[in-house]
Each structure stands twice: as structure tokens, then as C-alpha cells.
Amino acid sequence: MAPVGQACLILALATCAYGIGASLYGARVGRRDWVASGRRSVYGLALLTSAAFAVLELAFLRSDFHFNVVATHSSTTTPAFYKAAAAWSSQEGSLLLWVWLLSLWSSLVLFLVRRRLRDVAPYATAVLLGFGAFFTALLVFKVSPFGTVASAPPEGSGLNPLLRHPSMMIHPPMLYSGYTLWAVPFAFAIGALVVRRVDADWIRATRRFALAAWFFLGIGILLGARWSYSELGWGGYWAWDPVENASLLPWLTGTAFLHSVMVQEKRGMLKVWNVSLILATGTLAVLGTFLVRSGILDSIHAFGASTLGVPFVSLIAAMIAGSVYLVVSRRAALRSEHRLDSLLSREAAFLGNNLVLVGLAFVVFWGTFFPLISEALTGTKAAVGPPWFNRYTVPLALVLVLLSGIGPVIAWRRATLANARRNFLRPATGALVVLVALLAFGVTGSVTALIMFVCASFVVGVLGQELWRGVGARRAMTSEGPARALINLVKRNRRRYGGYTVHLGMAVLFVGVAASSAFQHARDVRLVPRQTASVGGYQITYVRPTARVVDRDGVVERIALGAVLDVRKDGHEVGRLHTERGYYPSAAPFASGGLVRGLFEGEATSEVGMKAGLLRDVWTVIQPDPEYLSKVIAGVADRTADKPVAQQEKAVGGLIGVYQRGVFPAQFRLLVSPLVAWIWLGGLIVFAGGLIALWPAPDAARSRVRAGYAARVAQDLDRA
Amino acid sequence: MDPSRKRRIRLVVALTAALLLAGALVYTSFSASSPAVQPSRLLASADSGRSYQLTGKVVDGSIEKRGNATLFRVRDRDGRASVPVRYVGAVPDPFKNGREVIVTVRKSGGLFVGEKDSLVTKCPSKFTDKPAAQS
Amino acid sequence: MDVLAPLIVIALLGVVVWLVSGPLRTGAGAADEAEGARRDDLEAAKEAKYREIRDAELDYRTGKLSQDDWRALDRELRAEAMDLLRRLDELG
Numbered sequence: 001m002a003p004v005g006q007a008c009l010i011l012a013l014a015t016c017a018y019g020i021g022a023s024l025y026g027a028r029v030g031r032r033d034w035v036a037s038g039r040r041s042v043y044g045l046a047l048l049t050s051a052a053f054a055v056l057e058l059a060f061l062r063s064d065f066h067f068n069v070v071a072t073h074s075s076t077t078t079p080a081f082y083k084a085a086a087a088w089s090s091q092e093g094s095l096l097l098w099v100w101l102l103s104l105w106s107s108l109v110l111f112l113v114r115r116r117l118r119d120v121a122p123y124a125t126a127v128l129l130g131f132g133a134f135f136t137a138l139l140v141f142k143v144s145p146f147g148t149v150a151s152a153p154p155e156g157s158g159l160n161p162l163l164r165h166p167s168m169m170i171h172p173p174m175l176y177s178g179y180t181l182w183a184v185p186f187a188f189a190i191g192a193l194v195v196r197r198v199d200a201d202w203i204r205a206t207r208r209f210a211l212a213a214w215f216f217l218g219i220g221i222l223l224g225a226r227w228s229y230s231e232l233g234w235g236g237y238w239a240w241d242p243v244e245n246a247s248l249l250p251w252l253t254g255t256a257f258l259h260s261v262m263v264q265e266k267r268g269m270l271k272v273w274n275v276s277l278i279l280a281t282g283t284l285a286v287l288g289t290f291l292v293r294s295g296i297l298d299s300i301h302a303f304g305a306s307t308l309g310v311p312f313v314s315l316i317a318a319m320i321a322g323s324v325y326l327v328v329s330r331r332a333a334l335r336s337e338h339r340l341d342s343l344l345s346r347e348a349a350f351l352g353n354n355l356v357l358v359g360l361a362f363v364v365f366w367g368t369f370f371p372l373i374s375e376a377l378t379g380t381k382a383a384v385g386p387p388w389f390n391r392y393t394v395p396l397a398l399v400l401v402l403l404s405g406i407g408p409v410i411a412w413r414r415a416t417l418a419n420a421r422r423n424f425l426r427p428a429t430g431a432l433v434v435l436v437a438l439l440a441f442g443v444t445g446s447v448t449a450l451i452m453f454v455c456a457s458f459v460v461g462v463l464g465q466e467l468w469r470g471v472g473a474r475r476a477m478t479s480e481g482p483a484r485a486l487i488n489l490v491k492r493n494r495r496r497y498g499g500y501t502v503h504l505g506m507a508v509l510f511v512g513v514a515a516s517s518a519f520q521h522a523r524d525v526r527l528v529p530r531q532t533a534s535v536g537g538y539q540i541t542y543v544r545p546t547a548r549v550v551d552r553d554g555v556v557e558r559i560a561l562g563a564v565l566d567v568r569k570d571g572h573e574v575g576r577l578h579t580e581r582g583y584y585p586s587a588a589p590f591a592s593g594g595l596v597r598g599l600f601e602g603e604a605t606s607e608v609g610m611k612a613g614l615l616r617d618v619w620t621v622i623q624p625d626p627e628y629l630s631k632v633i634a635g636v637a638d639r640t641a642d643k644p645v646a647q648q649e650k651a652v653g654g655l656i657g658v659y660q661r662g663v664f665p666a667q668f669r670l671l672v673s674p675l676v677a678w679i680w681l682g683g684l685i686v687f688a689g690g691l692i693a694l695w696p697a698p699d700a701a702r703s704r705v706r707a708g709y710a711a712r713v714a715q716d717l718d719r720a
Numbered sequence: 721m722d723p724s725r726k727r728r729i730r731l732v733v734a735l736t737a738a739l740l741l742a743g744a745l746v747y748t749s750f751s752a753s754s755p756a757v758q759p760s761r762l763l764a765s766a767d768s769g770r771s772y773q774l775t776g777k778v779v780d781g782s783i784e785k786r787g788n789a790t791l792f793r794v795r796d797r798d799g800r801a802s803v804p805v806r807y808v809g810a811v812p813d814p815f816k817n818g819r820e821v822i823v824t825v826r827k828s829g830g831l832f833v834g835e836k837d838s839l840v841t842k843c844p845s846k847f848t849d850k851p852a853a854q855s
Numbered sequence: 856m857d858v859l860a861p862l863i864v865i866a867l868l869g870v871v872v873w874l875v876s877g878p879l880r881t882g883a884g885a886a887d888e889a890e891g892a893r894r895d896d897l898e899a900a901k902e903a904k905y906r907e908i909r910d911a912e913l914d915y916r917t918g919k920l921s922q923d924d925w926r927a928l929d930r931e932l933r934a935e936a937m938d939l940l941r942r943l944d945e946l947g
Contacts, residue, residue: 007864015871022875036878044871051867115895162813162843201896204903233813234837241840265903298756298775298822299842339727355738363745370749371756382753383773385824385838392745411919422918466917473916493913524809526788605813623810626785667788669810 178217509682
């Protein structure tokens, strides 16, 4: 079936080329049939890439090792879910996923706007197909997923055990959905600029896609952070690693864009700013896609240098050059209809929000690319670490949260003192009360965390007040009960209240980040069984070692050595932690000197032991002392290396027994982090808000038509 | 003051502030950064007390645990020159012989001492064009 | 498998060609479609204008706009909406 997949990709490339030509020709000579044909090429692209993706997935699910990618990224012992997801853990598969998702959203948006934006749509189609052509060309000419070998190896290399976690498998599709969805407003912005139709129409048409892009990209980023915290052995959720940053950049500029378009819709301002933002976001999305596979920056994720550098850099350069040219040459059409009347206005607050977000993006960009910048400027490659990032992003984050409380309630055009008093007095007082309470409770030690808590309280106060007043206003107009009024209020003003929910979620999230960063207790200790360590007010006792063999279908998947820990606070039992270190056998266990030795020479992963709670997480990982371990292993391994397999497997069992009964010291990293759960909780609230804002409004036209008929009936009855 | 003059002043103030902040950012990035070097560079010239971001591969067989410290050697990605490193604390999961690592170190006598929590081990290569080597 | 593969490819090629050439074969009713397109654009603008009017009222009722400001804004927005309705009616 591989030739089918390959043929699909070649056909896809041809379809893209045709579609670009048809759309541009149709736009130039005003022939709607050619434009329609170009639009249908996008549907054709979706069909073909779906077929190609299906071929690839089938190969993975059937463990068809004739396919190179399957042999190198999967194995017969990989569980089915991870087999399916292994498709995009490869370079080729991930690029195919990217273009497949792009084709789906492009088809959707072009179908939805097929009768609108007649002048803009053909150019948008051409841009989207341009991306399609780029990625399919890469797949056809450079990195094909459908390369095969004549004789399939009996077993594949398998999926890296670090990636065998549900979050890690959903993380790439979420990120790629985000990246590819940004291509939609990007393409329409280009189209709008080309035909000089830069009022809010193109924004309205692509708004849901921009919001969906923001939504999925955010989920992807948060999933990565959650995975890092609960699966990796360092206990943190964000390391300012270049690839993490690369995904954050388009999210930051995209968030700015979602806000600033509201100003353009309301007041016809910031047109240049808006198009520049979305063009930058689209470019950063492609940059993010490129960075993870480029090897140009030292990162935990940088998966080696690849030959795709030149094509990607060329694409990014073309996007930047094209964007700059279009914005500069169309600047007359992009003139604002109104001006900023006052610095105390919603326009100004939105502008402030944008400046902060773009500032954050600039800081992250600078820090991420600093090794390349410094090498270009000084000849030495130098890197900045998390402390530098935190120094600038923390104050900006504080301002951002504060603005998210001010923005929703400050008046458009010009805020008066009366207006300010009406809207800010109560929330500000509330925030002050919170400040006093926190100080009274002894929450000192970090000024920035305290400021964040106060700002977040302010935001919560503002949002609560907004909801209260909104419900009140609705009840005054319709005499509904409070619950019904609330539901209808949100239903009929989805964008507004969805947005408020997002702000609430972000406030909660930032409180979690502030608390877990500023007030974390961490200790690295070496314990023997029955020993206790004290961390952050908790007493943690190493109760006993654990050891087990995990096998799948009769084959040893890993041997897990761990410990049970007892957690107490003030004498009360809080819970038990179970943490393990899993040792996966190397790919050729018997070659390296027997099964026993081979078991400890493959990958090792940590199973985090965690007691999560609303107020704090107690977190631990174990590192069994290698010196002790190697003595035991060596003894057993040497004695059994030449013995038959069955005996070697028995020896492994014996090893388990020895570990369980022994008094093995182990290294533990112990963390007590307050309010980490608030980060995930805040994230959930943010996404709920995003869903509310995304949800299509009820079909207003239909209900109005019915109301019209009802009115006519009433009229006729009156007359009769 | 007429509105357009007010606007121009606002613009100038804003731009100046932005430039100053950007300038501060750029300046501190140069002073807060550690040069990224390979072991051969470090061997050639390393200032005591200055922190460097060392990148390279773990030399096979060089990993040794002493209490809660790990001693190992890091060599050039394509080369033999290697330096000894002493790192206190938990090492990342993928840390093994032959893995690519990034660690911030300071020269101290004949050793390079790693900064806490700065040891990063790269996930083994996925997106390469070469077929996966036997791991 | 050997015969199936080319057949599938040819089938897909056929579907795509048929899909893409559709508008060219029927020569899409250009005139009507142009009408429909302008109507859809105006409809979308009208919906957006209605939402603005409702938003403004909500802003006023939750204390973010003074009564005078709201009345002025409401008048302005309604005038714009009426203009959109007029243009829609002109289209027939």
C-alpha cells in the first residue's frame, strides 16, 4: 500500500499547484468558475491527504515493518493506542499530520465562506494551497513516510518509553491543530491586503478559526507542561527550553491579535497593527514547526539536525518579506478611522494588553534565539537561562493580569472618574482586603507572588461584579429567575462571558504559577529504608523498597525498582507515595551480555510518586543507588550470562526478590509545591471559556423569521 | 494642547520607553549569559569562576556515583577531548553513556562543577534522516 | 495487492478531477452567485451590527456607559443597521 500513499502525495502536490493557478487566474480575470475550481482543489487536497494519512496509520496499526517509519518508531509490543500515535512521532509522519490538518481547516473555512468575501477568498485559497504545496513537496521529494524495504525486519525499534504517556501522544496533534489553524486567518489577511479590502470582514469571517487556533495551541502547551511535571524526574513544568518557547511565541501574539481585533471592529483602529500581528503569528507558527526539527538550538527536544533547514528558512523568509511588502504598500488603505481619545479608555487598555503580550513575545524570542544572535554579533555562542527569562516575564505577567481586570469594565473612548469609581471601587477594595489577609496569615517571602495574588483577586472581583450586574440587567429586562438569567446571559453574550471566563482561568493559573514558584520546598536526600526526611512541614519516611517485572505478551517490557513512602504532617498520616524507576531492556539485550545486564542498559524512566491536592502537591522521584545496584546486577549477570534464556529470566525474578528484601539506599528528590493544581484548574477554566466563546450562536435568523410570521399573524387577527 | 500634538508626544514617550526597555533587555542578556562551549574549547581556555554552558556527549564508562554527586566526563560531539564534571543532585532520566548533554559548569581546580538543576540530557534523536542506530 | 493499488490511485485521481472540474463544466451561474455573495456579506455585516447594538445596551445596563453616551451610540448604530437593511432590500 505504500505506493498508494506515495501516489496520493504526488497527486496532492499536483492538486495544490493546480488550485493555486486556478484561484489566481479566476481572481485576475473575474471568472467565478475558476475560483470555485480552485476552492474545490482544497477539498481534493483534504481527500488525498486523508487517504495518505490513512495508509500510514494502517501500516502502524498492522505493524507493517516494510515501512521504514514503522520499523523505526514502533514495535509489536507497543500498545495499540501508542501505535496509532507513533505515526506522528516521526519526522515524516508529523509533516503529513501537519498538512492533513491544514487541508481539513482550509476546506472548512472555504466551505463556510464560499458565498462571502468573493474578492479576498481566491487569494486566501492560493496562500493555503501554497502551504499545502510546500509541505507535500517536502513529503514527496525529501522525507517520504512511504519508504519501504523489501524484507521487513521481524521487530521494530519501538517507541521511546518517555513518550508512552497519553499527554505526549495528544500533545503534537493539539499543537499542530493550533499551528495550522493560524494559517487560516493568516491567509485571509494576505488576501485582504492584496485586494485592499481591510475592513473587519475578513476578521469576522475567520474569527472562530483564530479562536480555535488559540484554543488548541494553548491545550498543546499546557499538556506539555503537565507531562513535564508529572512524568519527568525534575518536578518542574516550564524550563524556558527553546522548543517550549517556540510554541509559546505564536500563542502570545495570537492572544494579542484576538484582543486587538475587537478594537478594529468597534472603532476601526489598529488596522496596521492587526494585520501585522496575524502575519507575525502565522510566521511564528511555521517557525515553531521548524524549530523542533532543526537542531539549530540546543534543547532537550532538539531532535538532531535535519536537511529541512533550507526549505523552512526559505519559507519563513518569504512569509516575512511578503508580509512586510504587503503592509507597507497598502498602508494607505490601513489608515485608522478613529484615533485614541484618552489613555484611560478601553482602547488604551487593549493597546496596553497588546504591548505587554508583544513585549513578552519579544523577551521570549530574544532569549530563545540569543545563542544565534550572540554568535552572529560576538562570535561566541552564549545562552541565557531561566533566571533571565523570569526576570522579564514575571513583571510583564503581573501587568497583564492587572489589565485583564481593568479592560473588561473600563469605558470605550474616555473613562470618567465617576465611571472608574463605579466599576473599580469594590474590586479594588476587595483586593486590598485580600492583601491584608495574606499578610496577616504570614504569606511573606515573595513580593512578586504577593502582587500576583492581589492582582488576581482584583480580577476575580471585577468578573464577579460583572456577572452580578449582568444578571441584574437581564432580570430587569425579562423578569427571569437568577439561574435562568445567568444561563441566558451567557448564552446570548458568548464572546463576552467566554472571554471573562478565560480571564478568570488565567488569573487562577498565574496564582498557581506564582505560589508554586515562590513557595516551593525542595530537597534531594539519600535515604535507606525506615529513614525519614523533613520537607516543607511534611515528614516523609522511606517505608520499604518495591520491585516488579512488567511484561507484555510474555516479553519483559521493563523492570521497575521503587519505594513506598509514607507522608505525615504534624503526626497525621497524609498519604502514601509510590515511586518507581523503570528500566527498559536495550534493543539487543542478549548481545550486551545476557538478559540481566541488558535490562539495565536500555532507557530508564521515572514514575513520579505524587500526592496532589488543591492546596499543595507532594512529589517525589527515586533514583536507586547505582553503586549498590550494579554490585547486585553484576553478580547475577555474570553468573547467568551464558545460561539458557529460561534460567536468565528466573534470575531476573531472583533479582526482584533480592531488591525487595534488601536495605538498598536510594536517592529521592522531594518536593512540596503549593497550589500546583491551580495551574491545571486554571487551564481547564481557560479552555471552558474558550469553548463558550467558540460555540456557535443559536440560529438567530430563523428565530427572527418565525417571530416575524407570528407578528404578521397577530396583525391579521387584529384586522379581522 | 491640541490633540494631534498630544498624540505625537504620547508616541514619542512610548517609543522611547520601549527602546529603553529593549536596550536593558539586550544589555542584560549579554551579561547574564553563559557562553555555550564544547569540551575542547574549555580545555583550551576556561576562566575559573566563570560559568559556561557545556555541550557534548557523555564519555562511555565515565559515570561514577559518589554519595549524592555524580562524576562523569563530557567529550566533544565529534572528537576525543573531554573534561571531568561533578554534578550534585538528581540526574535526568535519559542520562547515560553516549547521550548528548547540556550542563552549566564553573571551573574549580581541575574539575568543572555543575550548577544545580542545570543538567539537561537530550532525548535520543528522533527527527534525523539517518536510520535509527541500534540503541 | 498489485492490481488493487493502481486502481485505488486511479479512482482517487478520478474523484479529484471530477470534483475540481465541476464548476468549469457547469459554468457556474455567475450572475446569480454574485447576487448571493453580496447578500451574504451584507447579512454578516448586519448580524455583527445587531450584536453591537445589544452589546452597547448591555454595557449601559451594567454601568459601563452613561445614559447619554448610550443613547448617542445606540442612535448611531441603529442608523448604520438601517442602512444595511436598505442595501439588502435593494438587492431584491
